[in-house]
Amino acid sequence: MRSRQWVLAAALLGAVAGIAWADGREPVLKQVDLPHSYYWRELYLPQLTTGPSSAAFLPDGNALVYSMAGSLWRQRIGDDEAVELTHAAGAYDYQPDVARDGRSVVFTRYDGKAMELWRLDLASGRAQALTRDGAVNVEPKLSPDGKRITWVSTQGTGHFNLFVADISADGLRNARPLLGERKSTIDRYYYSVYDHAINPAWSPDGKSIVFVGNAEIAWGSGDLWQVALDRPAQPRKILSEETSWSARPDIAPDGKRVLFASYRGRQTHQLWLTTVSGAAPLPLTFGDDEKRNARWSPDGRRIAYIGNDAADGNTSLMVMDVLGGATQRVQAGKRRTLxxxxxxxxxxxxxxxxxxxxxxxxxxxxxxxxxxxxxxxxxxxxxxxxxxxxxxxxxxxxxxxxxxxxxxxxxxxxxxxxxxxxxxxxxxxxxxxxxxxxxxLHAQPLAREFGDWISADLHVHMNYGGHYRNTPQRLARQAQAEDLDVIEQLIVNKEERIPDIAHFGHSDEGLAPTRIDHAQEYHTSFWGHLGLLNLRDHYLTPDFTAYRHTAMASPYPHNGVIADLAHAQQGVVGYVHPFDTVPDPAKDPVLSHQLPADVAHGKVDYLEVVGFSDHKATASVWYRLLNLGFRLPAGAGTDAMANYASLRGPVGMNRVFLDTGGRRDDASLFSAIKAGRGFVSNGPMLGLLLDGQKPGATVAGGATGKHRYRIALRSPVAVDHLELVHNGDVVKRFDLSGDRHQLDKEGDIELAEGWLLLRAWNDAADPLLLDLYPYATTNPVWLGQGGAVAGSQEDAKYFVAWIDRVIEAADARDDYNDESEKRATLDYLRDARATYTRLAEGR
Missing domain, CATH: 2.60.40.2190 (Immunoglobulin-like)
Structure with a gap:
């Protein structure tokens, strides 16, 4: 039986490298070879927004060319009419830069395959492709004399590097990397091992370029640098910085001042000024909104920037007087389209x-x-x-x-x-x-016999540095559009800042019928991330550990300590976005994920079986834990950055349906999560009754023998596979025909002690469901009094080998603050190993 289980797991997973993309589905801009695309895509690359996203002044300083809704537009400051300049079929235009003579604009065009540089002749309206290399080419900037261009490209490497070329009426000539590729000597988690060079800006004399680079920077997208074009091997650091991809420096026409965006100890980006010699920066703007993508006017008297301080949190184009700070919004009340x-x-x-x-x-x-x-x-x-x-x-x-x-x-x-x-x-x-x-819209609910549901997304971030500015009120409207009842809004750091920290402990009013809880995600990429729900007293700080090359490099406190701190204030602790592939203790280069140790110590209240990870890989690990008698409930969370323009699915894409009798109070919600009363899904809805018992319950009487099941499926997308799984093995497959959106079945089945669940899954992605592939599973119905099921010793041996690798990784760390931290960590892991050893020996 055990061998059949893992043959099935292999069939489900196929070959995966990193996160498993289902058949056909591929990442956007797959030619970029960088980790954590959900950060650099949103925080660095241009995205489609209905509001403005970047702008450049025309030579007179009284009009702008800007990107909005995928086109370039021209508008005079003080007027309300915007004139569309570009509109390409199946493509979107961004990041304009106007030539000093006002005759042309260079910009970035995205067509679903690549981002290429283009040039628009403003008199004729003719657009000309400047690059055709199939790479990501962004941030084009023309030199003051209009004879050269600099930009950022992934050409040849997949990494963001600074390029420069000559430009004439015929296009680009002598295109070349300015700095070349450089591999860092330090390890990084959120950034590539290769340095990047981004955000270029010309000096007024055209002899040098200011840019952002991250040479030997572990956290953050880098410092401000200047490089002379005739001495590219000798860049000079201007200012140490720590931004999230958004500094975008711009040199004033006087050649002295440098304008850039930074959060510098705050929760949002504001505009700051330094000098080319690196004087201590001072802020130009203040507030709770983001201010980015700033540009000087040709006379240096105005600054245009993109904010999100409008009443609706959308992007907006603002123009500010440098002297006095008077600010006006450039708004397209009327649009003259092509x-x-x-x-x-x-x-x-x-x-x-x-x-x-x-x-x-x-x-x-x-x-x-x-x-x-x-x-x-x-x-x-x-x-x-x-x-x-x-x-x-x-x-x-x-x-x-x-x-x-x-x-x-x-x-x-x-x-x-x-x-x-x-x-x-x-x-x-x-x-x-x-x-x-x-x-x-045709309703297709499950029958009430299966449960009186509320749906909850246990992993949402309201604000995380994205294009928009979110509020609890707007987040509630997003949930209502998705027919989602409850959001666990997990407040978390993005490197130095914690964008929503002010909301922790607050109770939002006027959001009915939606409930939003402001909870916490605990970041440690060494041990695995935790969701900390229902914290009643205080936010746990620091909310990360094991950050290499920082003062918080120690891997202590480990996740078991954090779980105890959360439980001490009535918190509910879950492991979030756990596994992109099935952990292999024999082959994984490093294995430090602490889940099995914390489960053995009774610290874990739920596992995100459906989340920002591979659902089948995570379920494979979950089944092993269930087989060993750990009644670990399934949770679900999208990990949606709800203020992003480009994100992994909407709020509620991954959710848990909880049988609370329709109640949304704390006691009903959290007891249902911890008891496993419900199912998790990214689309299909599942109902399961076994001898009249719902998921989370235990079948009364004799566990071994014949049992009566009743199942139901309702799905907005077609489903390929619907199965009953008993102790990790498929014991019943249901034939789906027609549109494969619904099924009702009942019958008898022979079962031994252990657990039974119903799952639905597809082999490939579905374009109507914005996840890797459709997947849903109920929590188990339990048979018998608990404990390890027959034949589960191999599962226990798997976790012994896993924890051996975790002990190895923890022991190899040399950045504990003192020996007591290391000793406490290793003792905790060895105690967990002993638990699995006893189970492996059948004790």
Whole structure:
């Protein structure tokens, strides 16, 4: 039986390297060879937003060219009309830089495959491709004399490096890396082992470039540097910094002052000034919003920047007087588009004819995504290139909402949680017309016998340095559009800052029917990350450990200590986004994840079986723990950065359905999590009854023998596999036919002691579900009085070998603060190993 279990696990997982991308689905911009794409994609690369994202002054200083909604626009400061300059089919334009003579603009164009540099002639409107290398080419900047260009490219390496070239009417010549590739001598976790050079800006004399580089920097995207073009091997550090990809320095026309964005001990980026000689920086702006992508006007009297301080938290283009600080918003009250447009007025109703908020994707006849002018546009983190030209984009809408689209065939897709079928419409948009579009959503709930559910996403970050500025009120509206009841908003550091720390311990009012709890994620990439829910007294600080090359490099406190501190204030402790692949003690280069040790010590209240990880890999580890008698409940959390423009799925993409009788109070919510009363899913909804008992319960009477089961499936996407799993083995497969969206079955089954659950999964990704692949599992129904199931000694031996590797990694660390920390850590791990040793020996 044990061998069959792991043959099945291998079939489920296939070959994976890093996070397992399901058949067809690939990461956006897969040519970038850097870790943690969910950071650099959002914090560095341009993203589609309905509001402005970057800007450059025209030579007179009274008008701007800026990117907005995937096009370039021109607008005079003080006017309310924006004139569209570019509109490419199936592509999006960003990061304009205007030539000093005002005749042309260089910019970045993204077409779903690569980011290339282009040039626009402002008189004729003709656009010309400058690069065609299939790499990521961003941040183009023209030299003051217009004869050269610098930019950042991944060409040849997959890493962000500084390039320079000559530019003429024919295009680029003599393109070359300016600094060359350099491998760091220190290890990094969030950044590549290779240094990057980003955010270039020319000096007024055109002889040097200021940029951001991270040579020998462990945490943060780097310091401010200056390099002379005739001495590229001798860069000079201007200022030590620690930003999240967003410094983007710009040298004043006087050649002395350097404008840049930094958080410098604060929770948001503000604008700061230093000098080319590295004088102590002083702030120009203040506040709780983000201020980034700043540019000087040609006369040095104004600064244009992108903020998110508008009432709706969307991006906004601001112009500030350097002297006095008077600031005005450049807003496109009217838009003069290049092509005729129609206006769709979307109305979303449920099965009872009631309006409901929803998640909506609108693709126009131009092959581009569209949204209302004030909506937050979001993008998926991967897609199947055989089925889509670019990643899916979507926005949340409380109907009615109006969307301007180009005339022609327009596709509309509408989703409202998991208990409604997905609505799709194709509309022939007529130029110059307002067109009402109604989408009716068909409800397909589970029968009440299976549970009286509330749904919860146990892992959401409200603000994490993204394009937008989120609030509890807007987060609640996002949840309502996703038909999500509860959000556990996990406050956490992003290196030096903790963006939502002010919300810890606060109770949000006026959010009904949504509940938002401001909890904590504990960051330690050595031991594994923890979700700390229901903390009643204080935020645990420092909220990270084992950060190499810092004063908090010690791996102590380990996660068991943190779990005790959380439990002391009635906290609920879970392991979050655990495994991208199944840990292999025999082959993994390093294995330091502490999950099995903490489970053995009784510290873990739930495991994110469905989360930002490979669900099948995580379930494989979970089954082994269940076999050893550890009643570890399944939780689920998206790890959604809810203020990102590009994120891994919307809030509630990974959620747990809890049978609380419909109640949302603390006692009902957290007792259901810890008791395992429910199921976890990224789409399919599952019902399971065994002898009338629901998941989390124990079947009364004799465990071994014949049992009556009843199962149900309801799914917004087609499901390939629906199975009953007993002690890690599939004991019943259900045939799915037709559209494979629903099934109801009951029958008898012979079972031994142990546990039984129902799971649904697919072999490949589904473009309508923004995750690796559809997956759902109930928590187990237990048979018998607990303890290890027959044949589980091999599972125990697996964890003995695992913890041996953790002890090896912990013992090898040389950065404990003192010997007592190391001794306490190793003693804790050895005690856990002893537990698994006894289980391996059948004791």
């Amino acid at each position: 092509a005729p447009a129609a206006r769709l007025v979307l109305d979303i109703v449920d099965g009872q004819g009631h309006r409901v908020p929803a998640r909506i994707s609108v693709t126009g006849s131009d092959g581009r995504a569209h949204a209302p002018a004030t909506a937050w546009m979001h993008a998926d983190d991967g897609f199947d290139r055989a089925r889509l030209g670019s990643e899916a984009h979507y926005f949340h809408c409380a109907p009615p909402c109006a969307v301007e689209v180009p005339a022609g065939t327009t596709e509309v897709t509408v989703q409202h949680g998991f208990a409604h079928a997905i609505g799709q419409r194709r509309i022939d948009a007529k130029a110059g017309r307002d067109m009402p579009v109604r989408v009716d």
